[in-house]
Amino acid sequence: MDVEKKHFTCVICPIGCEIDVELHDSNVVSIEGSKCAKGKEFVSQELKEPMRILTTTIRVKGAKWAMLPVRTDKPIPKRLLFSVIEELAGIELQAPIKVSDLIITDIAGTGANIVATRNMKRENKGKLVQIER
Amino acid sequence: MEADVTVIGSGPAGLVAVLHAYENGAKNVLLLEREEELGGILKQCIHNGFGLEQFKIDYTGPEYAERLIEEIENTDVRYLLNTMVIALSPDRTVTAVNPDKGVFKVKSKSVVLAMGCRERPRGGINIPGTRPAGVYTAGVAQRFVNIDGYLPGKEIVVLGSGDIGLIMARRLTLEGAQVKGVYEIMDYPGGLKRNIVQCLNDFNIPLHLSQTVTEIRGNERVEGVVVSRVDEKMQPIEGSEQFIACDTLLLSVGLIPENELSKGAGIELSPITNGPVTAETMETVVPGIFSCGNVSTVFDLVDYVAETGMTAGRNAARFATASKQERKSIEVIAGENVRMLFPQRYFFKDDLVLFIRCAKPIERPLRIDVSPLDMQFKKLYARPNEMIRVKVPKDRLREITEPIEVNITER
Numbered sequence: 423m424d425v426e427k428k429h430f431t432c433v434i435c436p437i438g439c440e441i442d443v444e445l446h447d448s449n450v451v452s453i454e455g456s457k458c459a460k461g462k463e464f465v466s467q468e469l470k471e472p473m474r475i476l477t478t479t480i481r482v483k484g485a486k487w488a489m490l491p492v493r494t495d496k497p498i499p500k501r502l503l504f505s506v507i508e509e510l511a512g513i514e515l516q517a518p519i520k521v522s523d524l525i526i527t528d529i530a531g532t533g534a535n536i537v538a539t540r541n542m543k544r545e546n547k548g549k550l551v552q553i554e555r
Numbered sequence: 556m557e558a559d560v561t562v563i564g565s566g567p568a569g570l571v572a573v574l575h576a577y578e579n580g581a582k583n584v585l586l587l588e589r590e591e592e593l594g595g596i597l598k599q600c601i602h603n604g605f606g607l608e609q610f611k612i613d614y615t616g617p618e619y620a621e622r623l624i625e626e627i628e629n630t631d632v633r634y635l636l637n638t639m640v641i642a643l644s645p646d647r648t649v650t651a652v653n654p655d656k657g658v659f660k661v662k663s664k665s666v667v668l669a670m671g672c673r674e675r676p677r678g679g680i681n682i683p684g685t686r687p688a689g690v691y692t693a694g695v696a697q698r699f700v701n702i703d704g705y706l707p708g709k710e711i712v713v714l715g716s717g718d719i720g721l722i723m724a725r726r727l728t729l730e731g732a733q734v735k736g737v738y739e740i741m742d743y744p745g746g747l748k749r750n751i752v753q754c755l756n757d758f759n760i761p762l763h764l765s766q767t768v769t770e771i772r773g774n775e776r777v778e779g780v781v782v783s784r785v786d787e788k789m790q791p792i793e794g795s796e797q798f799i800a801c802d803t804l805l806l807s808v809g810l811i812p813e814n815e816l817s818k819g820a821g822i823e824l825s826p827i828t829n830g831p832v833t834a835e836t837m838e839t840v841v842p843g844i845f846s847c848g849n850v851s852t853v854f855d856l857v858d859y860v861a862e863t864g865m866t867a868g869r870n871a872a873r874f875a876t877a878s879k880q881e882r883k884s885i886e887v888i889a890g891e892n893v894r895m896l897f898p899q900r901y902f903f904k905d906d907l908v909l910f911i912r913c914a915k916p917i918e919r920p921l922r923i924d925v926s927p928l929d930m931q932f933k934k935l936y937a938r939p940n941e942m943i944r945v946k947v948p949k950d951r952l953r954e955i956t957e958p959i960e961v962n963i964t965e966r
Contacts, residue, residue, distance in 0.1 A: 431752045436941060438748035474753070477602045477615050478729060479701055486591070488704035491601035491617045500757065507729050521621045539601065540617035 473497035485517035566595025568848020569669030575868030586634035594620035608858035664875035672810035684771030708803025720807025725754035828852035837867035890962035
């Protein structure tokens with residue numbers, strides 16, 4: 423029998439339970455240290471497929487700033503984070519862009535979309551914007 | 556110019572203060588921002604985790620800012636960008652400068668300070684060694700990467716485990732840099748646990764506790780740093796030195812409230828928070844000048860920053876529109892195992908929302924006593940890197956005459 427022990431820190435709430443898991447031939451036999459059921463769910467998901475929201479930037483032209491901040495609209499498998507980053511590295515967008523604008527659908531086959539997280543007006547770099555309202 | 560309420564700084568505290576001053580009856584609200592757009596540091600904090608308590612939504616920093624900016628655009632609040640406040644007097648006259656008006660003054664019925672913090676630089680912790688390029692504070696590196704699109708280096712050592720340092724360790728890893736390790740002089744991490752897990756553990760970035768950088772090497776560019784273990788008194792242990800080759804050192808070693816304006820206005824500063832001494836109304840010791848967000852004390856969560864902004868905005872509007880101001884005040888004192896306590900005064904106007912940092916970590920059930928009230932709050936643990944928030948209702952406080960003291964003890 424193949425016995426494996428794994429350790430997780432739960433991030434569902436600020437307590438951050440330190441959870442120990444024991445696996446026999448890849449089957450979970452014990453989950454210990456979790457103060458609530460959500461901690462066990464968290465660990466089960468981490469064992470199956472860890473999921474993360476990705477936030478990053480994409481190059482943008484015609485705006486005051488060089489980079490547009492973006493995010494995935496839902497968590498994606500952790501193992502695909504770098505694939506998404508690589509795919510985005512080759513892209514250049516054109517301002518104007520609005521917050522929540524859909525930038526790319528189904529990025530890197532994750533089923534998640536890349537959306538803008540801020541407004542990016544069309545402006546010349548270095549130009550002083552209207553300063554009074 | 557004239558204003559009912561003038562807010563200095565448009566980060567999360569300032570944006571929320573403006574909205575709440577406006578909603579609470581201040582008609583002529585003016586927001587002054589030194590940068591060319593509203594939002595402050597939120598614009599470069601592209602990670603998520605903002606507003607979970609306030610809005611129950613997991614926003615990124617820019618999304619959180621856009622939401623508040625949109626609310627402001629829907630009011631008739633005025634704002635001035637590219638406008639640097641250079642002086643504040645105790646009579647609430649604000650002196651500012653911008654390219655359009657030159658130097659100008661704003662006479663304001665009340666003022667809200669929301670200038671936030673600066674990062675502690677290399678000089679603030681006196682790291683010996685040469686002075687090459689490649690030493691950045693974490694926030695500066697964050698701006699380079701997330702707004703300007705430059706990678707500050709390829710092989711990176713992070714000193715300090717504050718949240719910005721942890722966030723940047725992940726960000727630089729995603730952008731292709733190699734983060735060799737995060738070094739923390741204390742024997743516990745500075746940042747939130749979720750950031751340790753999601754920024755370091757997820758990417759196998761090692762965290763070295765009780766270690767610090769004791770020398771920076773390199774001529775033109777950083778070539779490496781020497782790290783040493785430290786003893787209980789945080790002094791480097793001789794013989795423990797280890798050389799780490801790298802081209803960049805990021806510093807995440809603390810934030811310092813922007814105090815120049817406060818000092819000029821004669822506002823008493825707290826040696827513990829390094830920000831203005833403040834009451835539960837967010838009013839400072841100078842009548843009509845309020846303070847909120849990280850200029851008051853460094854908060855862990857934007858939700859807490861926003862909460863103080865709401866209180867400051869509401870009370871600044873109240874001050875600007877009320878005819879007579881009465882002031883009764885008692886002290887709020889940090890007792891056993893309390894390293895930081897905010898606010899430091901009680902003015903008998905609002906509920907007392909206390910923000911507490913313990914001195915020593917306790918991983919057992921504990922209680923927080925608020926004396927002379929017979930009032931206790933029970934917690935399962937207390938950690939110096941996680942601020943505790945408790946609320947004392949104002950009707951419990953009406954009759955008290957002696958200072959309020961807060962103690963943390965094990966149950």
